[in-house]
Amino acid sequence: MATTKTRQYLTYAVMTLGLTVLIPIMYHTIRQAQVYSFHADRMFEEGQFEEAAKLYSAALIGGLDTPILLRRLGDAYLSSGKFAMAVPVFIRLLQIEPDNQVAMLKLAKLYSLLNRTDEALVLVERVLHDHPDWRIALIARARVFTMASKFEEAIRDYRTVLHEKKGEIK
């Protein structure tokens, strides 16, 4: 016959075991979006962008609408070549962070990849309006000009970045 002490220890042991099983299950159920996001981060870091995008989407549907998640989801779509899917993600990100210049340039890149070069130029011009000498934005504009077959304008931007005037090779 077990003593009171033994019964007490047994009860503690059963409760501890129960909690170790229940807590992760409850966490997965209650904080499902965070779990998806956590797994998505791992996939993203391993370069499995399509899988990462699926998990980030699940996290987003689960209510985790944060700028970090949107950035990662947009990048995952971009890296897996799903450009049309990435567009609304960056648009949403810009609604949350309207001054996010990098997001603007990424959206511009997406537009130019989707042959929407006019929209791409509007975004790049907006970035350059605030930062006229930012070389990354100048190169982005040169690339959009190239995609839009505006070659002279693209050459001018590249030369500006390289501190060259026409005909002058530094």
Place this chain on the structure above:
Amino acid sequence: MRFPLIILVVLAGFFPQETPLEAAELAAMPKLATSQSAILQPASKIPQPDLSAIGEDIQDWQARLELARLLSYVKRYDESLEQYRKVIKEKPALKEAYIEMASVLSWTGRTDEALALLRKISQQGLKKNERLALADIFIDGKDYPAAEALLLEELQFSPEDDRTRLKLAEILSWTKRYDDSLKEYTILLRNRPDDVQIRRKYAFVLIWSGKREQAVQELRKSLKE
């Protein structure tokens, strides 16, 4: 129908065997072409900017390489070459810069300079587009064995690449290795039985190799198609 066919066969017999049979020559033939060959169409050369991670800094040499490509695309070759020189000076191990610069030199007829430039780089571990660009330069410089080696290497990776196989077939015919060339054409025609242009090229190689009866049959087939 038989009369123009005979003229075509006779004309083909007069073609110097070393002459590359260009698509343009075939197109100029008496309105025989009824369909176009997809692999004879020139590949687009519009420069595709490197759309690498936005937000990260872009090195001068990367921007300069994109500028060099753009300048060559708009046919400002001298300016393009200047930019390639600068890129190579900054990144002496960047094979793509050598190959692209050699391509520009080759387009401007400076094939000797192009070939000299290519001797500076190792041909190991080239990417597909680099191998094919290099092969084109070797073809322009009439260094057919070097081009053949590259095309064969490429076909090991992409045996379904008919454009590359056609180049190989042509090189083999220009170097009078007709049987080898015909083998390649046979594979091409198995993949593209309705390609009239390739069938005509095949027929010309048959003529050069003395298989005139077979050539006539192939030309007839091409007229039917």
